[in-house]
Amino acid sequence: MSGTGDGRRPTMDTAVLEFVRRRTETTRVEIARELGVTAATVTNSVKRLLTAGLLWESGHARSTGGKRATLLRVDDSARRALGCTIDEDRLSLVAVDTTGALQARVVLPLQDAKDPIEVTDRLQEGLAALVPGDELGAMTGIGFAMPDRLPGDVARALEELTVALDVRSVRGKESTCAALGSFWSGEQSGSGFSGTLHLGSTMSLALLLDGIPFRPDSGHPLDHLRIAPEGRLCHCGRRGCLHLEAAPSGIADLTRTALAAAQGDEAAQDAVMAAALPLTRVAANLAIALGLDTMVLAGSPTQAAPGIYLDAARQHFGDDATTRVVVSQVQPHPCAVGAAVLALQTFLTSVER
Ligand SMILES: [Zn+2]
Known part of the structure; x- marks a missing residue:
């Protein structure tokens, strides 16, 4: 997979984006206070996120005496990310928006989850169902929740497919993805x-x-x-x-x-x-x-x-x-939703580099 699957560290931009998402609407002052960073750090980060179209200024907070603070929101139409997980008997694929909200999903049966050809065929089928071909390149990326026992040749086949489709990919542990799916839901x-x-x-x-x-x-x-x-x-x-x-x-x-x-x-x-x-x-x-x-x-x-x-x-x-x-009651699969979130966290803020 072409992403930075190992040793990921959340950047300041990711932390700011997640904080705004959780609060729905917030201000630069509140972000700085809650994240424990300087106003200048937040200002720079917000500037990058506004330029990337991931945040928008939604109005002004009520005046508390001085200059009214600008309210910030996540632009949920900005981008979409995909998440995929492979179980013994099925492949689950989801698309989420920038806020982590589920946009579309598909679950496809697998006869043999250890067969790289079948798994990649199902993934292509799922991608075709969720994303029109010409929009695939505009996706933020795809995250894979990797089962501990996924055979190496299946992992390699998935990587080769995403490279061939020119979609950025990242993989995470199944349990980490389940945790992220639960949190973001x-x-x-x-x-x-x-x-x-x-x-x-x-x-x-x-x-x-x-x-x-x-x-x-x-x-x-x-x-x-x-x-x-x-x-x-x-x-x-x-x-x-x-x-x-x-x-x-x-x-x-x-x-x-x-x-x-x-x-x-x-x-x-x-x-x-x-x-x-x-x-x-x-x-x-x-x-x-x-x-x-x-x-x-x-x-x-x-x-x-x-x-x-x-x-x-x-x-x-x-x-x-x-x-x-x-x-956890995340549908269709917490790991698939969490894998998409992992793709958001990994790629969103690096899109406009
Ligand atoms: Zn034992």
Whole structure:
């Protein structure tokens, strides 16, 4: 992928743009105060964002005595970014505007997510459905939420396709994208420390500090966290690993069970609760250890049966917990929305260089 996939650091322009987006409407003075930077820094950054057409001046604040401050807003029609994620059985593609709001989406079935030809064919199909061919070059870029277990040749094929289409691309960890998708969809408060425990190709945790990924490319899968010493034997040679307790027959199967549970199937409800309890115990321990303001549970099983996961979480977090627990309900897929946000964050402010 042609983007700067590793070691991304939010620039001042990105921070300003995100702050304005969160507030809907704000002033330079407020930005400087809230971001803790000088007025000159904000003035320069706003100037660049106005020139790039990403912000616009929407009027004047009420007078507080002196000169009335100019109000700033994000121009939501300015640009669009794409986000893509690949699950075992489907490819999800979304388009978002500059504010991160979902504009269009398409979900295409996959027979074999490990087949580079099928995956790139589906991606081209999705792109054709979402973006007229002559507008592809005007897109800000495409973000890919990369499953931990995506084969190298699929990743290479995706990169080659985006290069051939002349679309800038960036990739991020699946869990980081799920966290960004949740944050930008308004599921978390605008500031604070949040963790997103994502059930995808692996179980992993992503951290956001005031909406910005904290060490976005680090973090190990939690699958082999040993939580039940007397539990089932894992292929890693040990017993009671998290994935065996929290998704005993895999994520795709757990999702099917969760969908049945949501339809009222009692045996399925019991099975999902049995899987949700160990997962939410780990989530509660992580939240307490890290002092999280919000803990987001994301991934297709939790999204299919949010009530069961919240019930399970309540047993571990308690009623007076300082951590707010959220089950992500971003449609069609938090990772796809978050991957598009990653593309916005990576490319928006470098467009007019
Ligand atoms: Zn194991």
